[in-house]
Amino acid sequence: xxxxxxxxxxxxxxxxxSMTLQCAQDMNHNYMYWYRQDPGMGLKLxxxxxxxxxxxxxxxxxxxxxxxxxxxxxxxRLELAAPSQTxxxxxxxxxxxxxxxxGELFFGEGSRLTVL
Amino acid sequence: KQExxxxxxxxxVPEGENLxxxxxxxxxxxxxLQWFRQDxxxxxxxxxxxxxxxxxxxxxxxxxxxxxSSGRSTLYIAASQPGDSATYLCAPPFGNEKLTxxxxxxxxxxx
Numbered sequence: 001x002x003x004x005x006x007x008x009x010x011x012x013x014x015x016x017x018s019m020t021l022q023c024a025q026d027m028n029h030n031y032m033y034w035y036r037q038d039p040g041m042g043l044k045l046x047x048x049x050x051x052x053x054x055x056x057x058x059x060x061x062x063x064x065x066x067x068x069x070x071x072x073x074x075x076x077r078l079e080l081a082a083p084s085q086t087x088x089x090x091x092x093x094x095x096x097x098x099x100x101x102x103g104e105l106f107f108g109e110g111s112r113l114t115v116l
Numbered sequence: 117k118q119e120x121x122x123x124x125x126x127x128x129v130p131e132g133e134n135l136x137x138x139x140x141x142x143x144x145x146x147x148x149l150q151w152f153r154q155d156x157x158x159x160x161x162x163x164x165x166x167x168x169x170x171x172x173x174x175x176x177x178x179x180x181x182x183x184x185s186s187g188r189s190t191l192y193i194a195a196s197q198p199g200d201s202a203t204y205l206c207a208p209p210f211g212n213e214k215l216t217x218x219x220x221x222x223x224x225x226x227x
Contacts, residue, residue, distance in 0.1 A: 040219070041219060042120070042217040043205075043217040045214055048214055058214065090159055090160070097148070098147065101209055103165065104162045105152075105207075105215065106162065109158060
């Protein structure tokens, strides 16, 4: 049982380049999330999904896009990378509980992105 | 919007001591709250999920309490060990499907 798998673990981009961070989970969770974590700061929610075909914006969605074509996968697309997108990105998943609240969140190991 | 505050931001204690980490949040209309641990350079690991109806949840040397009416949760660590050194984050829900994270308490256990 791999849990939540993120690739790549590290990436350096030039300003204006684009890339996709991959996230896959094998726990049949319906909820999936993308967070970014900047040094000394808490996690900020970028996008989330409550099921295949359904995505919604979090606190800091500008400059990012997501899709959820399957239950397992939730890729995060960065278009026109900017230095402000230098961060560590975490993908997480959970099942849903009563009234739609998330259950225990499982996190990937993170993807460290540097934009120069 | 859910605002989360964790105090203290950093804490150093000698090995063997019991300690309490505090979390306060502004929106008390929550169903549950989660505590996580993060080791340097790693992802987050779920420690405890406490339901609002439970008020307390225990796992080994960890005990979390939740007081919705006052917007507070505490994480109690008994008989601390060097391996407990990490950053601890609390995360109440925001809306139904999302969690909001505090900035965490960086804990150092001194051998």
